[in-house]
Amino acid sequence: xxxxxxxxxxxxxxxxxxxxxxxxxxxxxxxxxxAAKGGLRYDIDFAGGTLLQVRFERPPDPARIRxxxxxxxxxxxxxxxFGDVREFIVRMALGAGDPTTVSQRVQEALRAEPAxxxxxxxxxxxxxxxxxxxxxxxxxxxxxxxLVGMLLYIAIRFDLxxxxxAIVAVFHDVLVSVGALSLTDRxxxxxxxxxxxxxxxxxxxxxxxxxxxxxxxxxRLGQQKGLSFAQQINVAINQTLSRTVLTALTTFFxxxxxxxxxxxxxxxxxxxxxxxxxxxxxxxxxxxxxxxxDWTNYVEARLRRPRKAVAKA
Amino acid sequence: MPKRLWLRVALVVVVLGLSAWSxxxxxxxxxxxxxxxxxxxxxxxxxxxxxxAAQVERAGEELRAALERKGIGVSRVARDGVSxxxxxxxxxxxxNDALTVAAEFGxxxxxxxxRAAGRFRLVLAESEVRRLRDLAVRQGVETIRNRxxxxxxxxxxxxxxxxxxxxxQLPGVxxxxxxKRLIGKTxxxxxxxxxxxxxxxxxxxxxxxxxxxxxxxxxxxxxTRQEQRIPYVVExxxxxxxxxxxxxxxxxDPNSPGNWQVALEFNPxxxxxxxxxxxxxVGRHLAIILDGTVYSAPRINERIPGGRAVxxxxxxxxxxxDLAIVLRAGxxxxxxxxxxxxxxxxxxxxxxxxxxxxxxxxSAAAVFVFMVFYYRLSGLIADLxxxxxxxxxxxxxxxxxxxxxxxxxxxxxxxxxxxxxxxILIFERIREELRLGKTPRAAVEAGFTRAFRTIVDTHVxxxxxxxxxxxxxxxxxxxxxxxxxxGLAASLFTAVFFTRLLFDAIYLSRRRVxxxxx
Numbered sequence: 001x002x003x004x005x006x007x008x009x010x011x012x013x014x015x016x017x018x019x020x021x022x023x024x025x026x027x028x029x030x031x032x033x034x035a036a037k038g039g040l041r042y043d044i045d046f047a048g049g050t051l052l053q054v055r056f057e058r059p060p061d062p063a064r065i066r067x068x069x070x071x072x073x074x075x076x077x078x079x080x081x082f083g084d085v086r087e088f089i090v091r092m093a094l095g096a097g098d099p100t101t102v103s104q105r106v107q108e109a110l111r112a113e114p115a116x117x118x119x120x121x122x123x124x125x126x127x128x129x130x131x132x133x134x135x136x137x138x139x140x141x142x143x144x145x146x147l148v149g150m151l152l153y154i155a156i157r158f159d160l161x162x163x164x165x166a167i168v169a170v171f172h173d174v175l176v177s178v179g180a181l182s183l184t185d186r187x188x189x190x191x192x193x194x195x196x197x198x199x200x201x202x203x204x205x206x207x208x209x210x211x212x213x214x215x216x217x218x219x220r221l222g223q224q225k226g227l228s229f230a231q232q233i234n235v236a237i238n239q240t241l242s243r244t245v246l247t248a249l250t251t252f253f254x255x256x257x258x259x260x261x262x263x264x265x266x267x268x269x270x271x272x273x274x275x276x277x278x279x280x281x282x283x284x285x286x287x288x289x290x291x292x293x294d295w296t297n298y299v300e301a302r303l304r305r306p307r308k309a310v311a312k313a
Numbered sequence: 314m315p316k317r318l319w320l321r322v323a324l325v326v327v328v329l330g331l332s333a334w335s336x337x338x339x340x341x342x343x344x345x346x347x348x349x350x351x352x353x354x355x356x357x358x359x360x361x362x363x364x365x366a367a368q369v370e371r372a373g374e375e376l377r378a379a380l381e382r383k384g385i386g387v388s389r390v391a392r393d394g395v396s397x398x399x400x401x402x403x404x405x406x407x408x409n410d411a412l413t414v415a416a417e418f419g420x421x422x423x424x425x426x427x428r429a430a431g432r433f434r435l436v437l438a439e440s441e442v443r444r445l446r447d448l449a450v451r452q453g454v455e456t457i458r459n460r461x462x463x464x465x466x467x468x469x470x471x472x473x474x475x476x477x478x479x480x481x482q483l484p485g486v487x488x489x490x491x492x493k494r495l496i497g498k499t500x501x502x503x504x505x506x507x508x509x510x511x512x513x514x515x516x517x518x519x520x521x522x523x524x525x526x527x528x529x530x531x532x533x534x535x536x537t538r539q540e541q542r543i544p545y546v547v548e549x550x551x552x553x554x555x556x557x558x559x560x561x562x563x564x565x566d567p568n569s570p571g572n573w574q575v576a577l578e579f580n581p582x583x584x585x586x587x588x589x590x591x592x593x594x595v596g597r598h599l600a601i602i603l604d605g606t607v608y609s610a611p612r613i614n615e616r617i618p619g620g621r622a623v624x625x626x627x628x629x630x631x632x633x634x635d636l637a638i639v640l641r642a643g644x645x646x647x648x649x650x651x652x653x654x655x656x657x658x659x660x661x662x663x664x665x666x667x668x669x670x671x672x673x674x675x676s677a678a679a680v681f682v683f684m685v686f687y688y689r690l691s692g693l694i695a696d697l698x699x700x701x702x703x704x705x706x707x708x709x710x711x712x713x714x715x716x717x718x719x720x721x722x723x724x725x726x727x728x729x730x731x732x733x734x735x736x737i738l739i740f741e742r743i744r745e746e747l748r749l750g751k752t753p754r755a756a757v758e759a760g761f762t763r764a765f766r767t768i769v770d771t772h773v774x775x776x777x778x779x780x781x782x783x784x785x786x787x788x789x790x791x792x793x794x795x796x797x798x799x800g801l802a803a804s805l806f807t808a809v810f811f812t813r814l815l816f817d818a819i820y821l822s823r824r825r826v827x828x829x830x831x
Binding site for chain 2: 001002003007053055103104120121122123124125126127128130131138139141142145146149150153157190191193194197198200201202204205208209212213216239240242243246247249250251252253254255257258260261262263265266269270273
């Protein structure tokens with residue numbers, strides 16, 4: 001039998017201050033990056049605009065692409081290599097003119113530059129201002145609905161405290177992932193949003209397994225005698241640790257494979273999942289349970305204080 | 314083997330058989346999204362207000378005619394805003410008669426009136442405005458469907474989205490620009506007489522009667538290829554519209570070799586009007602106007618009885634063919650604008666499929682090897698469950714006609730990683746029970762039972778997120794939600810039912826349960 005951990009008994013809860021510090025640092029780095037870069041870069045899904053994916057017959061000189069576009073007044077387009085030296089993406093902001101003709105103007109401009117050679121337009125996307133704004137709002141609603149849905153489910157199945165702690169842990173994962181997106185200069189697009197929502201589900205999933213175990217242990221009273229609440233949670237996390245790490249591993253394989261082989265279109269999506277799986281696993285082990293412990297301690301301290309006052313009097 | 318075990322085996326065989334059957338042959342059964350097979354996805358916004366405005370303007374013309382029939386002088390009837398109509402009488406004397414006539418225009422409500430000045434304002438009733446807007450969108454959907462059908466696209470999707478949007482999805486279209494022009498053209502065809510009493514220069518300077526307006530024509534010089542814009546003074550009165558057409562066919566243009574024209578044939582009503590107007594206006598010019606642009610304004614030489622006309626405009630064969638299609642399919646009741654477009658070329662789709670399949674295969678291979686390495690025979694059982702899971706997932710998608718998109722492929726790759734989670738939960742639990750010194754039989758029993766509640770909880774959370782994604786997402790993201798949802802539902806069956814069955818068959822059906830390979 002191969003075993004990752006044989007009856008592990010790590011003191012996760014005891015080290016929670018360090019975990020809080022680490023999380024705070026990660027989130028802060030992400031937020032600083034966000035602030036420095038003026039917020040998250042929105043893909044045209046949300047910002048609106050026009051995008052063309054063009055494959056040239058031979059690797060082109062990006063400067064020539066820019067020059068060609070400059071001649072039709074589209075010189076301030078964003079031009080990026082896209083996964084291959086022959087494949088390029090040209091992106092124009094909404095102001096670049098009538099969207100129905102902008103893709104044609106780009107094609108005519110590229111055709112007029114003989115040094116670029118033959119090319120094929122493989123993808124055109126245009127998102128108008130109304131649609132972009134609608135999507136931004138819907139994205140926000142979707143994330144909120146995801147969080148509230150999870151909160152309700154855990155609050156009903158377990159208790160409110162656990163629900164809130166799990167949601168804070170998930171929110172932490174979303175923040176870390178978004179920070180990672182900003183640090184690596186990736187854009188926020190619809191697939192990235194889908195990845196974030198998947199992370200919400202995945203991370204809560206992990207946390208629930210630990211909660212389930214805690215509840216089961218508490219049901220069998222004998223085992224828990226003499227253990228503080230913090231210790232009980234620590235035991236539950238340790239008991240489910242192999243499963244948490246193993247599942248993280250298999251999911252990690254899947255996202256790593258997507259990141260490596262999924263192609264450029266899926267790269268940002270796969271990257272978000274990749275980061276999310278790691279932070280999701282970490283937050284399950286170090287953050288969610290720890291928060292419940294601190295909250296419970298805080299409430300108990302509040303309850304005890306007035307009683308002490310009475311005792312003194 | 315006990316009888317109940319056979320029943321469960323039968324159920325698995327049935328599920329597997331159904332999935333495989335609905336999946337075969339996969340190339341035909343699996344619906345590929347536009348991002349995988351190539352095609353064009355458009356969201357159009359209908360400018361429904363313009364349809365309302367046009368209707369109000371027509372009503373204004375009718376009102377003017379009705380007033381004049383009663384001998385009431387009208388100096389001005391003009392649209393005011395989208396649904397208002399300001400009427401200025403020539404003299405206030407005819408006030409009461411005018412109000413009686415106006416009252417017959419029942420859909421309008423009289424809002425402001427100034428009896429001394431002989432002026433009143435009508436506003437189209439709110440319910441009527443709503444009805445017209447709704448009608449404009451519904452007719453728009455119908456018209457676009459007609460055009461797309463005549464253009465010849467296999468399995469197009471054309472549906473209304475929300476209040477005033479139309480979703481158009483055309484799989485496998487090779488020339489998206491042409492398809493866009495065909496769909497987006499308003500194709501509002503009008504025949505109107507030129508106002509030959511007002512000189513063009515005067516009209517351009519703004520000195521023209523209220524019943525006329527300036528419209529522009531376009532002419533490409535055949536030698537220099539320079540485009541010229543030519544002004545025409547055109548009467549506002551519309552003689553005929555595209556609504557009276559019977560057919561529109563492409564013909565070679567006899568006067569301009571290499572160019573094509575569209576021959577029109579009116580229906581009987583249209584033919585009658587056309588004959589009358591041409592008879593009464595011999596010597597004048599009749600402008601053929603499409604979407605506000607004058608295509609030609611030929612001189613009427615004699616009465617034209619057969620109800621035939623041609624539109625010339627130096628068209629290429631494709632342009633002429635598309636124009637004929639839009640004229641046959643009818644005009645859009647209101648102009649549309651493209652709010653969102655996503656076009657994927659077929660070669661990109663093929664690349665995406667290849668990459669997606671590689672990702673799924675690699676993901677499955679990594680997980681397979683890992684499970685066997687870590688859990689031995691039990692890992693193999695989980696792997697078999699995974700295979701069944703994939704077959705069920707694809708089978709269910711085929712059976713429900715769900716669409717597989719690129720993010721959907723990613724969702725499948727991800728499902729592979731997540732689906733074994735359930736087995737890991739169970740196996741870890743069995744190991745724990747074994748460590749506590751339980752017999753293999755008791756350990757397996759306890760492992761499955763104890764893990765079950767957790768499994769339900771974990772599935773619900775991911776299913777909830779998938780449902781939210783489905784409700785929120787557009788095309789490709791929806792595809793991701795679908796594969797995630799179906800994949801997890803299938804994993805509930807495979808992990809809880811199928812692997813349990815294998816455990817029972819391999820270990821628990823024996824009288825002396827051997828050590829478990831886990």
